[in-house]
Amino acid sequence: KFMKCCDIIENLNCTALLTSSVPQFTNSPTLIVMVGLPARGKTYISKKLTRYLNWIGVPTKVFNLGQYRREVQSYKSFEFFRPDNEEAMQIRKACASNALKDVVIYFSKEHGQVAVFDATNTTRERRVSIVSFAKEKGYKVFFVESICDDPDIIAQNIADVKVSSPDYLNCDKEEALADFLKRIECYKQTYVPLDDEKDRRLSYIKIFNVGSRYLVNCVQDHIQSRIVYYLMNIHVTPRSIYLSRHGESNMNLLGRIGGDSGLSPRGHKYATALGTFIKSQHIKDLKVWTSHMKRTIQTAEHLGIPYEQWKALNEIDAGVCEEMTYEEIQDNHPEEFALRDQDKYRYRYPKGESYEDLVHRLEPVIMELERQENVLVVCHQAVMRCLLAYLLDKTADELPYLKCPLHTALKLTPVAYGCKVEHVFLNIEAVNTHRERPGNVDVSRDPEEALKTIPDHF
Amino acid sequence: MTNCPTLIVTVGLPARGKTYISKKLTRYLNWIGVPTREFNVGQYRRECVKIYKSFEFFRPDNEEGLKIRQQCASAALNDVRQYLADKGGQVAVFDATNTTRERRGTITAFAEQNGFKVFFVESVCEDPEVIAENIVQVKLGSPDYTNCNTEEAMEDFKKRIKCYENSYETLDEVLDRDLSYIKIMDVGRRYLVNQVQDHIQSRIVYYLMNIHITPRSIYLCRHGESDLNVKGCIGGDSGLSPRGKEFANYLGQFIQSQEISDLKVWTSQMKRTIQTAEAVSVPYEQWKALNEIDAGVCEEMMYEEIQQHYPLEFAMRDQDKYRYRYPKGESYEDLVQRLEPVIMELERQENILVVCHQAIMRCLLAYFLDKTAEELPYLKCPLHTVLKLTPVAYGCKVESIYLNVDAVNTHRDRPEVAGAKEALVSNAH
Numbered sequence: 001k002f003m004k005c006c007d008i009i010e011n012l013n014c015t016a017l018l019t020s021s022v023p024q025f026t027n028s029p030t031l032i033v034m035v036g037l038p039a040r041g042k043t044y045i046s047k048k049l050t051r052y053l054n055w056i057g058v059p060t061k062v063f064n065l066g067q068y069r070r071e072v073q074s075y076k077s078f079e080f081f082r083p084d085n086e087e088a089m090q091i092r093k094a095c096a097s098n099a100l101k102d103v104v105i106y107f108s109k110e111h112g113q114v115a116v117f118d119a120t121n122t123t124r125e126r127r128v129s130i131v132s133f134a135k136e137k138g139y140k141v142f143f144v145e146s147i148c149d150d151p152d153i154i155a156q157n158i159a160d161v162k163v164s165s166p167d168y169l170n171c172d173k174e175e176a177l178a179d180f181l182k183r184i185e186c187y188k189q190t191y192v193p194l195d196d197e198k199d200r201r202l203s204y205i206k207i208f209n210v211g212s213r214y215l216v217n218c219v220q221d222h223i224q225s226r227i228v229y230y231l232m233n234i235h236v237t238p239r240s241i242y243l244s245r246h247g248e249s250n251m252n253l254l255g256r257i258g259g260d261s262g263l264s265p266r267g268h269k270y271a272t273a274l275g276t277f278i279k280s281q282h283i284k285d286l287k288v289w290t291s292h293m294k295r296t297i298q299t300a301e302h303l304g305i306p307y308e309q310w311k312a313l314n315e316i317d318a319g320v321c322e323e324m325t326y327e328e329i330q331d332n333h334p335e336e337f338a339l340r341d342q343d344k345y346r347y348r349y350p351k352g353e354s355y356e357d358l359v360h361r362l363e364p365v366i367m368e369l370e371r372q373e374n375v376l377v378v379c380h381q382a383v384m385r386c387l388l389a390y391l392l393d394k395t396a397d398e399l400p401y402l403k404c405p406l407h408t409a410l411k412l413t414p415v416a417y418g419c420k421v422e423h424v425f426l427n428i429e430a431v432n433t434h435r436e437r438p439g440n441v442d443v444s445r446d447p448e449e450a451l452k453t454i455p456d457h458f
Numbered sequence: 459m460t461n462c463p464t465l466i467v468t469v470g471l472p473a474r475g476k477t478y479i480s481k482k483l484t485r486y487l488n489w490i491g492v493p494t495r496e497f498n499v500g501q502y503r504r505e506c507v508k509i510y511k512s513f514e515f516f517r518p519d520n521e522e523g524l525k526i527r528q529q530c531a532s533a534a535l536n537d538v539r540q541y542l543a544d545k546g547g548q549v550a551v552f553d554a555t556n557t558t559r560e561r562r563g564t565i566t567a568f569a570e571q572n573g574f575k576v577f578f579v580e581s582v583c584e585d586p587e588v589i590a591e592n593i594v595q596v597k598l599g600s601p602d603y604t605n606c607n608t609e610e611a612m613e614d615f616k617k618r619i620k621c622y623e624n625s626y627e628t629l630d631e632v633l634d635r636d637l638s639y640i641k642i643m644d645v646g647r648r649y650l651v652n653q654v655q656d657h658i659q660s661r662i663v664y665y666l667m668n669i670h671i672t673p674r675s676i677y678l679c680r681h682g683e684s685d686l687n688v689k690g691c692i693g694g695d696s697g698l699s700p701r702g703k704e705f706a707n708y709l710g711q712f713i714q715s716q717e718i719s720d721l722k723v724w725t726s727q728m729k730r731t732i733q734t735a736e737a738v739s740v741p742y743e744q745w746k747a748l749n750e751i752d753a754g755v756c757e758e759m760m761y762e763e764i765q766q767h768y769p770l771e772f773a774m775r776d777q778d779k780y781r782y783r784y785p786k787g788e789s790y791e792d793l794v795q796r797l798e799p800v801i802m803e804l805e806r807q808e809n810i811l812v813v814c815h816q817a818i819m820r821c822l823l824a825y826f827l828d829k830t831a832e833e834l835p836y837l838k839c840p841l842h843t844v845l846k847l848t849p850v851a852y853g854c855k856v857e858s859i860y861l862n863v864d865a866v867n868t869h870r871d872r873p874e875v876a877g878a879k880e881a882l883v884s885n886a887h
Contacts, residue, residue, distance in 0.1 A: 200648075213635075214651040216667065222806060229664045232651065311792060322786075351757075357746060361796075371657060 029107040030223055031134050032116045033127070035145035037191060038184050039157040041210065042146055045231065046118040047417050049144075052230055055390045056363060057356070058113050058223065061106055065119035066167075068095040075167040078182040083190055096126075100133055107139065114223065122191040124198075131202070142224050143204035144231065145194050150209055154184075161416050210236055230367070236414075239373040240283070241391065243384055244409040246295035247271045248430040251323065252406065255431070255457025258315060258322040263298045266428055270407045271302035273426040277409065278303055278376065287375045289313060289365075296378045307378075312361050315380035319352025326435065326454045330447050337450055341441035344400035355400050358386050366390055381433055391419050401437060406430035431457055463542035464658055465569050466551045467562065469580035471626060472619050473592040475645070476581055479666065480553040481852050483579075486665055489825045490798060491791070492548045492658065497538055499554035502530035510602040513617040518625060531561075535568055542574060549658065550574075557626040559633070566637070577659050578639035579666065580629050588645055589619075596851050646670055665802070671849075674808040675718070676826070678819055679844040681730035682706045683865040686758065687841065690866070693750060693757040698733045701863055705842045706737035708861040712844065713738050713811065722810045724748065724800075731813045738811070747796050750815035754787025761870065776873055779835035790835050793821050801825055816868055826854050836872055841865035 032049070034042040046062045053060035073080070073091055080088045099117065106112035121127055127143070134141045148154060158180055162168070168176035194204055199217075205228050206215040214232055219225050247267030251259045263271065278286065288305050290296035291313035300307040321329050321336075329337050333350075340347040348354035362383065369375060369387075377387065381404050389399040391412050407430045411422040432455040440449040466483070468476040480496045487494035504510070506526055515523045531554060541547035556562055562578070569576045583589065593615055597603070603611040629639050634652070640663050641650040649667055654660050682702025686694045698706060713721065723740045725731035726748035735742040756764050756771070765772050768785075775782040783789035797818065804810065804822075812822065816839050824834040826847050839845075842865045846857040 212653055213631075214649075216649040216651065218647060219667065222803060225664075225668055225806065228667065229660075232654065232663065233660055311795070360746070368657065371660065 027221075028138050028140050029112060030114045031103065031130070031139045031141050032114060032227070033121055033130055033141060033143045034116065034118050035121045035127070035143055035194060035204075036147065037122065037187050038120065038180070039154050039162060040146040040148050041157065041236075042120070042144075043118055043161070044236075044417060045144060045146065045207075046116045048234060049227065049230065050114075050116055051390070051393045052366075053114055053227075054393075054395075055359065055366075056226075057359070057396075059111055060114040060116065061112055062116045062118055063099045063103055063106075065092075065095055065099055065117075068099050070166055078179050078186060081183050081186040083186060100130070104137060107137075120187055122187055124192045140220060140224075141203065142220075142227065143194060143202060144227075145204060145206045147193060147206060147208050148210060153210060164416075205231060207231065230370075233367055233370045235370070237373060238414075239375075241369065241374075241412045242278075242376040242409055243387060243404075243412065244274060244299075244376070244378055245381060245384055245404060245406055246293075246299045246378060247274075248406050249295040252431050252433055253458050255325045255327075255455070256323050257326075257329075258318040258324075260293050260295075262294050266407075266430055267295070267299070268302070270426060270428045270430070271299040273407075273428055274299065274409060275303040277424060277426060278305070283374045285374060287372055288378065289375065290378045291315065291380065291383070293380070296380070299378050303376075310365060312365050313377070313379045313383055316355070316358050316382035317349065317352040319349035321349050321352065325457070327451060330450045334447070334450065335443050338441055338443040338445060341437055341450075344437070345396045355382065355386065356396075358382060362386050362390075392421065393418070403434055406433060431455065461575075461656065463547060463574050464549045465538065465542070465565070465574045465576050466549060466662070467556055467565055467576060467578050468551070468553050469556045469562070469578055469629060469639075470582065471557065471622050472555065473589050473597060473615070474581040474583050475592065475671075476555070476579075477553055477596070478671075478852060479579060479581065479642075480551045482669060483662065483665065484549075484551055485825070485828045486801075487549055487662075488828075488830075489794065489801075490661075491794070491831075493546055494549040494551065495541055495547055496551040496553050497534045497541075499527075499531055499534050499552075502534050503527060504601055506530055513614050513621060516618050516621040518621060535565070539568075539572055543572060555622055557622055559627045562637075575655060575659075576638065577655075577662065578629060578637060579662075580639060580641045582628060582641060582643045583645060585644060599851070640666060642666065665805075668802055668805045670806070672808060673849075674810075676804065676809075676847045677713075677811040677844055678822060678847065679709065679734075679811070679813055680815060680819055680839060680841055681728075681734045681813060682709075682863075683841050684730040687866050687868055690760045690762075691758050692761070692764075693753040693759075695728050695730075697729050701842075701865055702730070702734070703737075705861055705863040705865070706734045708863055709734065709844065710737040710739055712859065712861060713740065718809045720809055722807055723813065724810065725813045726750065726815065726818070728815070731815070734813050738813075740811075742813075745800060747800050748812070748814045748818055751790070751793055751817035752784065752787040754784035756784050756787065779872070780831040790817065790821065791831075793817060797821050797825075827856065828853075838869055841868065 034046055036042050043064060046064070050060045050062045069092065072095065079085060082088070096119065099119075103115045103117065106115055117130070121130065131141055158177060162180050163173055163176045168179070171179070194202065194206060201218065203218040203220050203224060205217075208214065211232070211234070216228055219228060247263045247270035249267055250261040250264050251257070253264050286305060288300055288303060288307035290300045290307050290309050292309050292311050293314055296313070297309065318324075321333065324332070336350065345355045348357065366387070369377075379387070382400075384404040385399055385402040388394065388402050388404065388410070394402060407426055407428050409424045409426065411424060413420045434455060436453040438449060438453045468480055470476050477498060480498070484494045484496045503526065506529070507515070514520060517523065534552065534554070538550040538552060542550050552565065556565065566576055593612060597615050598608055598611045603614070606614070629637065629641055631650075636653065638653040638655050638659060640652075643649065646667070646669070651663055654663060682698045682705035684702055685696040685699050686692075687702075688699050721740055723735055723738055723742035725735045725742050725744050727744045727746050728749055731748070732744065753759075756768065759767070771785065780790045783792065801822070804812075814822070817835075819839040820834055820837040823829065823837050823839065823845070829837060842861050842863045844859045844861065846859065848855045
């Protein structure tokens with residue numbers, strides 16, 4: 001479908017379509033290998049990185065060794081991790097082996113491009129065996145080592161994600177903490193960090209103390225360069241991200257998509273209410289971002305806070321369908337309308353954009369969102385769906401159908417490995433602009449079937 | 459970015475690529491719209507001490523030499539201050555050895571006094587081959603050595619490096635842990651990045667980590683002449699005209715004759731570039747980011763039609779062609795933003811042919827040849843002509859290869875006066 005624009009040409013020589021921000025490689029897959037003592041943020045990094053790579057269109061999956069271990073062995077105490085516990089060592093080795101077997105399946109049978117092997121991998125011996133495994137299979141290897149000696153950070157880490165781990169279901173907090181600290185000690189004895197000299201031919205990034213310093217060695221290719229850039233931009237300082245659409249616009253009232261209209265009277269009311277809400281939150285150093293379109297700018301104006309305009313936050317360009325109602329689209333472009341319902345994520349409006357294009361243009365916004373602290377983004381329906389999909393790890397299939405109603409602010413607060421979401425409906429009525437996928441997406445369908453799920457409008 | 463200006467400070471022995479990095483970084487930052495200027499202390503020294511005699515000037519026990527060098531550094535910092543505080547500069551690159559902690563301390567104090575952020579870029583390299591190549595490429599031809607032969611110059615320069623070696627204090631993981639810096643080791647094999655403070659420093663680090671100095675060539679050309687070109691219409695998504703197809707074949711032959719190792723080919727997602735690349739018979743990758751500028755409401759119009767239907771818009775475009783945005787379309791400034799990932803990936807690559815469009819090619823060319831925003835929209839990028847760019851010394855050698863297939867001219871010069879009649883005089887076709 002996304003090859004429509006060049007369907008008259010036999011793309012005999014075309015190897016990749018850079019519709020997303022990363023070329024769809026026919027190259028070797030990449031095995032990212034985490035390294036570090038327990039409670040150094042390896043799983044946090046693994047999950048976050050995986051979420052980012054999937055969002056930009058690189059199929060990625062995490063293989064967490066702890067999970068493999070939990071499946072074969074119920075946890076009793078730190079004794080399992082003692083370096084002299086022969087029986088446990090066998091089990092742990094078998095788990096690692098199984099995890100790597102699954103990596104092979106993911107790459108060879110499931111179209112995976114990147115696998116993140118999330119385990120301590122703290123000995124040179126273990127890392128050497130992974131490197132040979134990868135070499136044998138033709139995978140590239142990139143190590144991500146997290147080094148931290150700040151006791152406060154480690155304690156916070158343990159409180160955030162370890163104490164509530166399945167390993168400690170039947171323990172109270174103090175017991176869990178004490179046991180976990182002993183677990184860390186077990187690894188410390190044999191921990192050999194990546195070495196400047198001995199490991200100079202390996203490709204890796206070493207992250208010190210949650211990002212105050214990085215050591216980057218032998219970056220091999222584009223994807224590793226992007227991974228390094230991403231890892232160097234994320235932080236763990238507590239903050240909240242507020243997402244909201246512009247207030248109801250005049251086009252919204254008429255059921256028209258796109259365009260650049262101003263706010264309706266209710267839209268203005270919402271903007272004022274949003275301003276009041278934001279003030280009540282007493283947010284420290286709030287940054288406000290809008291698009292270049294009137295309706296987001298008018299909304300931000302009511303907040304009384306300086307705002308930055310990003311062209312990248314403009315609503316999806318509906319090309320020839322700009323400013324049409326869904327009824328008009330069905331009338332004028334019934335085939336296009338059906339094709340869009342068939343694959344809403346990849347479908348590109350003639351002379352317009354697709355959701356996939358949106359993700360590409362929003363990538364710098366996401367990168368800057370990661371760098372920032374408290375931010376309010378005033379944007380549009382399709383744009384907000386893309387940002388939300390990134391923050392909440394939604395798939396490309398779910399993304400175009402995420403519910404982002406008007407006059408509702410979302411407050412996203414990173415917590416543990418994910419994001420807490422609070423919906424704040426500011427009690428000002430607005431039209432509904434959400435169109436569900438209709439039952440019949442066939443090109444030959446009747447107009448009524450196409451229009452079944454259209455929201456009401458004036 | 460209306461924040462504090464940033465002072466980038468290079469650190470390193472002579473012949474470690476500091477000036478190469480300074481110039482390249484400055485070019486990149488200006489292209490993405492961050493006003494940046496480099497201040498090379500060597501140049502200040504040459505202005506002060508008209509004739510360079512020998513390495514003795516740099517001896518650490520040469521009191522007079524030291525005094526002059528300190529004065530030059532101060533003069534340069536003074537100009538930095540003026541540029542950042544009074545002349546709208548956003549980033550200044552202070553290009554000097556800055557090899558002692560004491561000197562760096564002075565600069566940090568100066569920056570603090572003036573409210574500038576400081577970011578150090580240190581280049582460390584002990585590979586004698588890289589250093590020798592460096593000296594050959596940019597030192598032997600330096601104004602300092604106009605009257606020397608190669609051996610003399612080489613000898614003198616090596617002794618010059620020695621003068622700095624004893625007092626060189628590299629940025630230290632512990633002692634300098636509160637400074638913001640990137641340490642580049644062995645021409646990019648390894649990097650140490652410490653305390654990145656903000657967006658611009660993060661972008662600088664990303665850029666520095668993507669550039670390389672492996673010799674290679676970048677070939678730029680437009681698609682072959684298209685049907686819409688022949689009609690005199692802008693934009694659209696038409697296929698190649700017969701002459702355009704002929705060009706595509708000649709392009710294929712030309713590329714083969716160049717015997718380029720591991721050539722990558724990139725096109726946009728528009729028919730005319732794809733059809734052109736098909737004739738080259740090398741696998742190609744399509745980038746949406748390489749699509750021609752979106753002329754919005756003026757898409758597929760001839761200039762005469764634009765003048766007729768949108769005379770005001772037409773005039774405004776001539777007044778500021780770089781920033782002017784077609785209604786429902788894009789500006790050159792927007793193009794630069796969408797081409798930034800392309801440039802970043804171009805930096806990572808080696809031999810590459812980019813088949814693109816007029817406005818796109820102007821933007822890419824402006825980046826490689828350090829053209830200003832004013833010059834950019836008027837750069838000449840005729841059809842059926844391949845530009846071969848080869849990085850050399852601090853810049854780029856350009857070879858223009860016309861493949862001898864006629865085509866319409868699509869270049870429209872800036873009219874003398876932005877008025878209706880005048881607007882149409884400078885038209886193509």
